[in-house]
Amino acid sequence: MPIYEFQCEDCGEIFEELILGNREDEIVCKKCKSSRVKKLMSQVAFKSGSKFVSSLGSACSTCKGGTCSSCH
Template identity: 60%
Template structure:
């Protein structure tokens, strides 16, 4: 089933919703504040090449989790 991610312009939160038909997008409202001022997020899986779904190791190693070292 097609699950799309949406971003609410009013409360700034993201939420996911199941969309069966395209016309349902017009009636969709934010799950947090019921606003209709939402934008459909572009799925990350559809915009990236199939073979490059791995995150580069250097992208996540910039911040150490041991910040309390003394």
């Protein structure tokens, strides 16, 4: 079952909602009942963003430049 994270644009509340069918438009904030909510990609992507990608690149011991394009 698809569970998405939403963030309320009014109060900033982040909550998870189970989406069934086309009911995404009916999602309301669980805190303030606002319908102005936006869907987040995922909790991991939201918190880490591009830093997660760059940390993966710098984790390669043979690369000093932050990317592994030359050694993989």
